[in-house]
Amino acid sequence: MNENEQNKSGPETLFADWMKTSTAFWESMASTWPAFNKAGGVTPDSKRDDKTSRFQKSWESTQKTWTAWSQIITEPETMKTLFKETGMLPEIFLKIAQTGLNSFVHLQQQWLERAGKVQESTKSYTFENFDEDALKVWTKLYETELRKIFNIPQLGLTRFYQEKMIRSVDKFNMFQSNLTEFLRLLSLPMEKSFQVLQEKLVALADEGNLPKDSKVYYQMWIKILEGNYMTLLQSSEYTKILNKTLHSMSEFSEAKKDLLQDTLLYTLPIPTQKEMDELYKEIYLLKKRIKELENRS
Amino acid sequence: MAQPKISVDLILSKLAEEAEKAGESAQKASDVLLESLETKIAVTPYDVVYEEDRVKLKHYKPTVEIQLKRPLLIVYALINRETMLDLQPGRSVVQNFLQEGIDVYMIDWGYPARKDKYLTIDDHVNGYMDNIVDFILDKHNLDKIHLMGICMGGTFCVIYSALHPEKIKNMVTTVTPTNFDTNQGLLHIWMKDMDVDRIVDTYGNIPGDIMNMGFLLLNPARLMIDKYVGFIENMANKKFVENFVRMEKWIFDSPDVPGETFRQFVRDCYQKNLLIQSKMEVGGKRVDLKKITMPLLNYYGKYDHLVPPEACELLTGKVGSKDTEDICLDTGHIGIYVSSKYQKEFVPRIARWLKERDEDKKKRGAKKATAKKRVAKKTPKKTAALKTKKKK
Numbered sequence: 001m002n003e004n005e006q007n008k009s010g011p012e013t014l015f016a017d018w019m020k021t022s023t024a025f026w027e028s029m030a031s032t033w034p035a036f037n038k039a040g041g042v043t044p045d046s047k048r049d050d051k052t053s054r055f056q057k058s059w060e061s062t063q064k065t066w067t068a069w070s071q072i073i074t075e076p077e078t079m080k081t082l083f084k085e086t087g088m089l090p091e092i093f094l095k096i097a098q099t100g101l102n103s104f105v106h107l108q109q110q111w112l113e114r115a116g117k118v119q120e121s122t123k124s125y126t127f128e129n130f131d132e133d134a135l136k137v138w139t140k141l142y143e144t145e146l147r148k149i150f151n152i153p154q155l156g157l158t159r160f161y162q163e164k165m166i167r168s169v170d171k172f173n174m175f176q177s178n179l180t181e182f183l184r185l186l187s188l189p190m191e192k193s194f195q196v197l198q199e200k201l202v203a204l205a206d207e208g209n210l211p212k213d214s215k216v217y218y219q220m221w222i223k224i225l226e227g228n229y230m231t232l233l234q235s236s237e238y239t240k241i242l243n244k245t246l247h248s249m250s251e252f253s254e255a256k257k258d259l260l261q262d263t264l265l266y267t268l269p270i271p272t273q274k275e276m277d278e279l280y281k282e283i284y285l286l287k288k289r290i291k292e293l294e295n296r297s
Numbered sequence: 298m299a300q301p302k303i304s305v306d307l308i309l310s311k312l313a314e315e316a317e318k319a320g321e322s323a324q325k326a327s328d329v330l331l332e333s334l335e336t337k338i339a340v341t342p343y344d345v346v347y348e349e350d351r352v353k354l355k356h357y358k359p360t361v362e363i364q365l366k367r368p369l370l371i372v373y374a375l376i377n378r379e380t381m382l383d384l385q386p387g388r389s390v391v392q393n394f395l396q397e398g399i400d401v402y403m404i405d406w407g408y409p410a411r412k413d414k415y416l417t418i419d420d421h422v423n424g425y426m427d428n429i430v431d432f433i434l435d436k437h438n439l440d441k442i443h444l445m446g447i448c449m450g451g452t453f454c455v456i457y458s459a460l461h462p463e464k465i466k467n468m469v470t471t472v473t474p475t476n477f478d479t480n481q482g483l484l485h486i487w488m489k490d491m492d493v494d495r496i497v498d499t500y501g502n503i504p505g506d507i508m509n510m511g512f513l514l515l516n517p518a519r520l521m522i523d524k525y526v527g528f529i530e531n532m533a534n535k536k537f538v539e540n541f542v543r544m545e546k547w548i549f550d551s552p553d554v555p556g557e558t559f560r561q562f563v564r565d566c567y568q569k570n571l572l573i574q575s576k577m578e579v580g581g582k583r584v585d586l587k588k589i590t591m592p593l594l595n596y597y598g599k600y601d602h603l604v605p606p607e608a609c610e611l612l613t614g615k616v617g618s619k620d621t622e623d624i625c626l627d628t629g630h631i632g633i634y635v636s637s638k639y640q641k642e643f644v645p646r647i648a649r650w651l652k653e654r655d656e657d658k659k660k661r662g663a664k665k666a667t668a669k670k671r672v673a674k675k676t677p678k679k680t681a682a683l684k685t686k687k688k689k
Contacts, residue, residue: 229518284416
């Protein structure tokens with residue numbers, strides 16, 4: 001077999017032959033179209049004729065583009081270049097994969113750095129107050145790192161709704177975090193009161209003065225608990241966390257209201273609270289004005 | 298054999314005894330809870346004689362002959378409901394006033410709706426209250442009436458009497474906060490740093506449940522635990538259960554507080570303490586306490602955790618009146634009105650005080666002179682639970 005014959009039976013020739021055959025097939029299919037129309041598709045309805053011819057025109061135009069493109073691609077020079085590039089494909093794929101992997105590693109590195117920062121910022125916490133520290137670490141981690149995800153700008157037609165939804169999720173997370181801290185604070189006197197009671201009971205047992213009546217134990221405990229609560233409730237730490245919780249609760253309520261009003265209620269045929277408030281204010285001011293005028297006359 | 302340090306046998310036998318008692322009590326309790334209970338509150342008959350928006354004026358039907366020329370208008374707070382003054386027959390401030398021959402009117406502030414969120418202190422005091430006072434004056438053809446305020450309602454009465462002194466003959470304030478610069482009460486501590494604007498802007502009206510939660514947190518051990526332990530212990534006692542349920546009905550019947558009123562009350566009173574300094578402005582007018590020239594009787598509770606004595610006792614020294622009296626009772630915020638001990642002396646004392654001041658000065662002077670000639674003046678008994686401070 002000479003070189004020319006070898007070339008003829010190579011992948012380029014096979015591909016070119018397949019292109020030619022398929023083009024010829026679609027050309028013949030296209031040529032049968034008018035015959036099909038004449039055979040059964042022709043009706044006195046001119047509109048239907050228009051529709052058929054529009055479809056046929058579109059088909060012919062596509063077919064012409066395909067023929068032109070297949071002619072170019074089946075030229076021996078083009079085929080050669082194409083198959084030369086095919087040999088380079090693994091190299092290109094490798095490059096794409098490498099870039100992707102690099103980006104992923106970089107992202108991971110960033111996360112690790114962030115985690116490192118979190119570790120740095122929480123160095124002062126110890127495992128002595130595990131629940132308190134865990135809460136503080138979580139809040140800080142959320143505020144400084146995780147929250148950034150919610151700040152990624154939203155794009156597109158639904159940007160407005162996405163923003164409302166994300167804001168509401170963010171405010172909910174903040175409220176939950178503050179509420180947990182507040183509840184933890186409220187549980188402290190309870191925990192402490194049991195400790196103090198146990199110490200007292202040990203002392204009484206040592207003295208041999210353990211009360212016989214169970215009510216006495218309860219009275220002792222409730223008195224300790226009340227005292228512990230009074231100390232906590234008067235502290236500036238309690239007021240600070242209470243205000244923080246109330247503030248975040250208000251922010252969450254507002255975000256939730258915005259989401260419901262501006263997305264869901266807006267589409268329903270009922271007035272929103274915002275609209276009703278405006279109306280109430282107008283009525284309120286009008287009533288005041290009437291009273292003033294009545295008093296003047 | 299040496300005596301053991303802990304008498305385990307005694308403790309165990311006591312426990313067994315208590316368990317037996319608890320079993321019996323549980324059986325009785327189920328009988329009590331399953332039978333019909335009388336738990337209605339506010340049953341003293343009345344007519345609604347005036348209505349404006351959500352606000353109603355209750356006029357109670359006299360039970361004996363009216364002995365005072367002027368009726369008494371009672372102004373309750375916007376927090377919780379006025380039904381506390383008429384919890385049940387035999388434990389009702391309103392009923393006691395009626396039995397003293399006093400014509401009683403009481404404001405029912407109703408349940409503020411969303412549309413009421415714009416209502417300010419001015420709207421309540423110079424609007425609803427003033428309209429109600431005018432209505433009573435017209436109805437009785439009088440120039441002045443007696444005014445009595447409870448808690449925040451008392452603060453409203455103080456503001457009203459300073460702005461409209463010509464319409465008030467005598468004023469009684471009970472557990473009324475006027476000096477807010479104190480750390481005696483937890484509310485005073487918490488309110489100082491509260492971001493009231495944020496809360497009002499978010500909620501419009503302040504939800505009653507949030508307010509109730511705040512009140513429960515004033516003493517969680519007693520109000521959230523001990524109270525219900527007491528209930529369980531006494532569930533077999535029908536009377537106790539009925540009274541307890543009545544109290545629960547009242548305490549958790551909490552209307553929302555109109556937002557703008559709450560905002561001004563917290564900002565001007567709790568945070569800036571303007572009222573006691575005569576610097577507060579209502580409806581564009583300064584509330585000058587020196588303009589309160591009518592006699593003033595000021596009641597408060599020594600163990601009041603909501604409105605501590607320090608929040609109440611400065612008022613009598615700041616008003617323009619020379620006829621003032623402070624009475625501090627050994628009880629808490631609600632005890633003044635509902636405890637059986639103070640039921641016996643609280644209303645009769647106010648009634649006596651009002652009767653002494655019901656008529657015009659000239660007439661009263663002439664009557665007093667005649668009376669002095671006839672009988673020696675009786676002085677009220679001083680009990681250990683009563684501390685009074687007079688300025689005359």
